[in-house]
Amino acid sequence: MDFNGYCVKCRKKRDVKDGVVTQTTTGRKMVKGTCPVCKTTVTRFLPSK
Numbered sequence: 636m637d638f639n640g641y642c643v644k645c646r647k648k649r650d651v652k653d654g655v656v657t658q659t660t661t662g663r664k665m666v667k668g669t670c671p672v673c674k675t676t677v678t679r680f681l682p683s684k
């Protein structure tokens with residue numbers, strides 16, 4: 636899925652394409668993708684609904 640996450644390397648919000656949704660051990664969902672600018676992994680927690 637596409638999402639907007641914060642890239643710690645760019646220190647900016649980036650629109651990430653083709654992020655992969657995963658579930659943490661605590662049951663929270665998060666999406667993980669790659670920054671289109673610097674290729675750093677960008678993650679974002681999803682609302683738990």
Ligand SMILES: [Zn+2]
Nearest residue numbers: 642645670673
């Ligand atoms: Zn970046």
